[in-house]
Amino acid sequence: MRILIAPDKFAGTMSAAEAADAIAEGWRRARPDDETVTLPLADGGPGFVDVLAHALAGAVRVTVDTCDPLGRPVQADYLRDGETAYIESAAACGLHLLKPEERDPRRTTTYGLGLVVSHAIETGARRIVVGLGGSSTNDAGAGMLTALGFTLLDSTGTALPYGGGVLSACAAIEGHARTRGVAIVAATDVDSPLLGPHGATYMFGPQKGATGSALPFLEMSLSAFAELAERQLGPVGASELPGAGAAGGLGFALFLLGGHRESGARLTCDAVGLDAEIAASDLVITGEGSFDAQSLRGKLAAEVAAGATAHGTPCLVLAGRSDVDAHPDLAGVHSVTDLLGSPEAAMRRPVEGLTSLAEKVAKDRQE
Structure with missing residues (x-):
């Protein structure tokens, strides 16, 4: 499979590039034969x-x-x-x-x-x-x-x-x-x-x-x-x-x-050629530090998810924390907080936590 990894920053812990690398590393641990493509993004804010x-x-x-x-x-x-x-x-x-x-x-x-x-x-x-x-x-x-x-x-x-x-x-x-x-x-x-x-x-x-x-x-x-x-x-x-x-x-x-x-988000996605990358992929992963109601009001993760839906490509969100359980454009929402048990643990170990979350999600999809 070709996995497109296109996150925003995780505010206060990781840049978009660092988050993309952490997700890719975790995914490769579980599914080394998949092709992972990182495409760090931004929606107008830092990055x-x-x-x-x-x-x-x-x-x-x-x-x-x-x-x-x-x-x-x-x-x-x-x-x-x-x-x-x-x-x-x-x-x-x-x-x-x-x-x-x-x-x-x-x-x-x-x-x-x-x-x-x-x-x-x-x-x-x-x-x-x-x-x-x-x-x-x-x-x-x-x-x-x-x-x-x-x-x-x-x-x-x-x-x-x-x-x-x-x-x-x-x-x-x-x-x-x-x-x-x-x-x-x-x-x-x-x-x-x-x-x-x-x-x-x-x-x-x-x-x-x-x-x-x-x-x-x-x-x-x-x-x-x-x-x-x-x-x-x-x-x-x-x-x-x-x-x-x-x-x-x-x-x-x-x-x-x-x-x-x-x-x-749309301006940035157009500049980096996101639509073409989605069209060439089997799965899209996006994410941000906090995936919540604000995320659905024009922020990056929602833009990526909508683009994936337009191409019929499943999209996952990996976030630091999330209070959104489901969305029509998403195949799943997963958080480091849920994996590690608390927001404090997620903030203490952001890179390690995100890497482990990606590995777990990849293993679950393999099963």
């Missing part, structure tokens, strides 16, 4: 640029001096392929850039991402693709908008500080976007709107450090800012568009700049 750099022959990495979510100096890479720049939002405002005790979306900003986008524009890019995911922010992209030419003012005419916690004080937005007419694509890992139970704050805020009373406070701040921004910048209704809530509302800001949404 987006790495995957595309491997897939796009001739693309060049560019390193930029920028700042992290708390304004500290950091370097970020983006990818230049002709007149297109592929930018990973997490490179400048990712959760991985902060210590656990530093996580506070009332303070974190997307300003550093705006500096990266500005560099790509000023060096001649005519199309900007921003991969959204893995952010530590909940500022509706206000920091990025500031870096690109806007000034957010309070009722006294004073420029606002950065962070999602001050947005309700925004009374006016001055300036204009220094985007030079570039085409902008929001490559999102989710299809969430900006506000509401499935929006930026309530769906993703807790993993960024927002708990208790901080959640309704941030939701109120985003709602107030969205109303003002739509009225002054347009388009009205941008906050309700699918993907507006991605990466703490960065999707919303990109829509304000005239951008449109594309599936980050």
Whole structure:
């Protein structure tokens, strides 16, 4: 059999490439005669640029001096392929850039991402693709908008500080976007709107450090800012568009700049030729660290599974943990947590656990 192994990253433990290698190793232990083909993928979050750099022959990495979510100096890479720049939002405002005790979306900003986008524009890019995911922010992209030419003012005419916690004080937005007419694509890992139970704050805020009373406070701040921004910048209704809530509302800001949404997973899958690889395979294995309800809202595993179904090829998910037992596009869902007995054990032994899980699944299919 030809086994196509096409996972996303296992956030916090393994890159997509490391996960693919672990699955392939475990599979070969049980079924050494099978051909295993690894194809690491990304859906717009961390790993987006790495995957595309491997897939796009001739693309060049560019390193930029920028700042992290708390304004500290950091370097970020983006990818230049002709007149297109592929930018990973997490490179400048990712959760991985902060210590656990530093996580506070009332303070974190997307300003550093705006500096990266500005560099790509000023060096001649005519199309900007921003991969959204893995952010530590909940500022509706206000920091990025500031870096690109806007000034957010309070009722006294004073420029606002950065962070999602001050947005309700925004009374006016001055300036204009220094985007030079570039085409902008929001490559999102989710299809969430900006506000509401499935929006930026309530769906993703807790993993960024927002708990208790901080959640309704941030939701109120985003709602107030969205109303003002739509009225002054347009388009009205941008906050309700699918993907507006991605990466703490960065999707919303990109829509304000005239951008449109594309599936980050689909964009990456097209770039690496996933459909052809599926068509040539007998079984597809995908996976991610946590396979849950969010995974079914446009993330990579669901995209791979849908592609496998379209070709009539069975697809398995191997995850660190999972609360999804079944799905019409899946032949099975398996988790390291179930194999090792606890989430703690799965986190302590991620590579070993995933390798052992793949070996067990391969043996079970052989029987």
